[in-house]
Amino acid sequence: MSNKITVLDIPSTLKRHITQAHPYPDFGITNSDWSQDNFAVLSNEPGIKRGLPVKTDYYSVILCLSGSCKKTIGHFVFEVYPNSVHLVSPVHITSFEDASDDLLLYQVLFKKEFLTHNFLKENVLDNLLEVNPDYPPIYGLSKKGVASLKALYEKISDESREQGAFHLQILRLLATDLLYEMNRACESCLLHSTRHLSKQYQLVYKFKKLVEEQFLTLKTVQQYADELFISAKYLTEIVKNETGQNALHVIHNRIFLEAQYLLSSSGLSVKEIADRLNFDNSSHFSRFFKRFAGYNPSEFKLMQ
Template sequence: MPEKQYYSNHQVLCQSPKPLDLKTFIPLYSGQTEITTAKPYQEDFAVFEIDPTVKLIGVARFDFTTVILCLSGSLDCIVGQHRFTIKAQDIAIIPAEHINTLSGFSTDFKARLIVFKSDFLKKGFLNTAILDELLYINPDYPPVFELDSANFESNRYKFDKIQEEQNKANPFFLDMIRLYLIQILFDYNRVCEICLLNSTTNMNRQFQLVHKFRKLIDKHFATLKTVKEYADLLHITPKHLGECTKQQLGYSAIDLIHQRIVLEAEFLLRYSELTIKEIAGFLNFDTLSHFGRFFKSQKNMTPSEYRQLR
């Protein structure tokens, strides 16, 4: 049996791929073939509409923030530990540097997207402390909220005005775009605060338990792979942990563990130069074949087949 190798987080991070930048993302999602030099601001910002015809890029990590306003249909998302569906009249934010995947577009899906780097906003009027507060997305909750009709139309109007400012490029148009974008971020934060204040979920013991479980997974996914190991850390039985997870999330505790491992494996296979053996070692699989069997059971393809898709 080959010697088992372990790779520290530091070793992998040193070789970790850079996040996807706007130069790569915009042509994929906007239908543009390239970013034109006539619009240099597009290295920091863009707004456009997407539908099911866009090319899916699978698991990714962006170096920019993405704001999604869903006009119709639905889209399945994973952002960090959160798995959720974006549907019509929802607004969602994918924070920069978070591993994510967008999939499962419905045939009638349409959404407006704003993508921007924090530096784009910092060229405006607000100080850094306020911007940092606006851009902070609470990692404990899925970053998506349903808007009522009035708020939806208000935000749709702001998206339209941003698109109009970008198309016309009149004097001060970038400053106008920043003002509308800041309003959208304030709207998002307001809806977030209202939802959390009106929610009794955080008073629920099961929710608190599952929340702790998810944080532990994010910390130990590379080394702990069984429900029992996490239940021991939480000082409860595996059965109780499984029941709480099922009731709160709708799927099993082991599914949650596997989801995080697979997400990391996909990201490293797609973007890193690590060998499959090194990835298996980082994720602490006993053998390369064990990692291969696990990955195929989750994705219906081998790690090698998945890597060839990039």
């Protein structure tokens, strides 16, 4: 088996998508109408309750029109809700679970080079894609805002299907418009947010960001507390107050997320994954995984 770890690109995403029976035939990609490998528009795959952790080489801007699901993007875990827009970055592993039966998402997928190629300066695009790193990348929309964004997504869908003269240039303009609308929604959310960036919130944010960066080497609450120059007791208290979770659970959950990703997206053996995640041995890793999943890593691999 190959030890290569799979990173989803747009063609492989679309290949999987067009094999699904789809209830929204008037929106998004079809079997024969698109050949680009750096831009696509589609809706969600119906009836799928959860998605295994994946990493992509493209960005996704996703409009939720109905339903809900629980989404993990890097160190952020949040609910996707109706009349919201959220951003998925190729920097992070992402997954979802608990998708409702009525979940309906419009999605635009693109690689950075699609917009920077003779069109948009990279530093301008980076500013649009960074949005606000202190908050989960999801933003609520007004009734007028969701109607405007829905119409924009549908215009992108129509343009990508028709492929008339200058369609790539027009798609770049429409995608840029979409990013500006998302940033507008971000600014509006922050202006009306009841949350202030308290010292406690900032510390928890730094802790979760540090977990994202160091989970392979730092394994205990005390190690993270030392990095943040606070006591382990105080770190435990503020994480519990802000998130409702135990600090050690946050650390372990990130390791478990990586384990699922490696088990489902690579040809690595259980022992090789245990080594990569810095467990003492594969038995220790298997016990850890089973505590989260209810079954061992080998059983998980067979379920894929």
